[in-house]
Amino acid sequence: MTVIFGIAAVLAFVGAVGVVISRRTLYSALSLVGNMIALAVLFLLLDAQFLAAVQIIVYAGAVMVLFVFIIALLAPGAEERLRPVELRVLVGGIAAVAFTVMVGRLALNGITVTASGQFHGGIGPFSPQAVNAHGQVQTLGEQLFTTFLLPFEVTSLLLLVAAVGAVYLSRHRRTLR
Amino acid sequence: MNGLFPGFLTLSAAMFALGALGVMVRRNPLVVFMSIELMLNAGNLALVTYARYTHTMAGQVFALIVIAVAASEVVVGLALITGVYRSGRRLDIDDLSEMRE
Numbered sequence: 001m002t003v004i005f006g007i008a009a010v011l012a013f014v015g016a017v018g019v020v021i022s023r024r025t026l027y028s029a030l031s032l033v034g035n036m037i038a039l040a041v042l043f044l045l046l047d048a049q050f051l052a053a054v055q056i057i058v059y060a061g062a063v064m065v066l067f068v069f070i071i072a073l074l075a076p077g078a079e080e081r082l083r084p085v086e087l088r089v090l091v092g093g094i095a096a097v098a099f100t101v102m103v104g105r106l107a108l109n110g111i112t113v114t115a116s117g118q119f120h121g122g123i124g125p126f127s128p129q130a131v132n133a134h135g136q137v138q139t140l141g142e143q144l145f146t147t148f149l150l151p152f153e154v155t156s157l158l159l160l161v162a163a164v165g166a167v168y169l170s171r172h173r174r175t176l177r
Numbered sequence: 178m179n180g181l182f183p184g185f186l187t188l189s190a191a192m193f194a195l196g197a198l199g200v201m202v203r204r205n206p207l208v209v210f211m212s213i214e215l216m217l218n219a220g221n222l223a224l225v226t227y228a229r230y231t232h233t234m235a236g237q238v239f240a241l242i243v244i245a246v247a248a249s250e251v252v253v254g255l256a257l258i259t260g261v262y263r264s265g266r267r268l269d270i271d272d273l274s275e276m277r278e
Contacts, residue, residue: 005181009188016192016215020199025207032211035192039218042185046229048237051221058244063214063251070255071207074262089202096194103190107183124233131234143234144241151238155245162249169256 005045011038029067036060047128050137185226192219204270206261210254217247 015035022028036059043052131139144152192215199212221240228236262268 002181005184009184012188013191016195019208019211019215020195020203022208025205028208028211032214035215036218039222042188042222043225045181046185046225048225048229048240051225051237051240054241054244055221058248059214059218063248066251066255067207067211070259074207074259074268092198092201096191096198099194100187100191104183104187107186119231122231124231126228126234127232128229130232139234140237140241143238148235148238148242151242155242159245159249162252166252166256169253169260 001045004041008038008041008045011035012042025071026068029064029071032067033060033064036064047131048136050140182226182230186223189219189223189226192216192222206254206258206268206270206273209270210251210258214247214251217243 012035015031015033015038018031019028019035022031036055040052040055040060043049043055126139196212196214196216196219199215200209203209203212221243224236224240224243226236228234228240258268261273266272
């Protein structure tokens with residue numbers, strides 16, 4: 001499990017770096033696809049099989065196809081290369097590394113885990129064994145339609161508004177002044 | 178003990194930091210949107226990690242909701258980008274600043 005985590009983590013990290021530093025937009029999109037597939041593997045390691053499938057289908061499938069389609073439609077040219085000596089890139093890179101180190105230290109012993117390795121909030125009833133015995137999708141669906149019904153309904157409203165907004169924005173003869 | 182828990186969280190933090198870096202230093206709006214996706218994915222990874230190690234379900238449910246929110250955000254964002262492109266302007270974040278005030 002540690003080996004698989006190592007491989008998937010390196011792939012996810014390389015994909016994330018590729019999104020930011022690629023000169024061509026299409027290479028950024030392909031890096032993001034690699035990152036998302038590695039992330040699906042990580043979800044499998046975390047006993048979230050349903051989310052891994054959703055990640056592949058919705059993200060690596062639908063969303064990224066939309067991205068690649070728009071890139072092919074607009075055909076943006078290559079940007080100039082990001083130079084690390086440029087001040088904003090340098091400062092941003094240092095801030096990113098500092099943030100990562102900080103969270104890594106806090107994850108080892110800090111705000112979420114006590115010195116004895118226990119979580120402050122305790123352990124809930126949904127252990128991987130219990131969830132798999134009941135069924136992964138069944139458990140997720142039951143939670144979604146009982147405890148988290150309000151966020152679910154608000155999300156459906158958001159999707160409706162987004163669809164209407166996209167249709168409105170892409171009407172003919174309407175250009176953004 | 179908690180095994181790979183710090184590893185997952187550190188990877189999530191690294192992805193989030195890279196996404197934030199991309200939003201701040203890149204000029205192409207498409208790449209900026211992809212960096213936002215990266216940050217949302219990093220948040221998803223942290224949510225699922227906590228759901229797994231604290232034996233709760235809320236993290237997975239909210240990861241699902243975040244995926245839906247990200248999809249709708251992409252739809253509206255790409256519609257805006259094509260609208261800007263059709264108005265004949267260069268796709269450059271720094272040129273599109275008249276919504277500032």
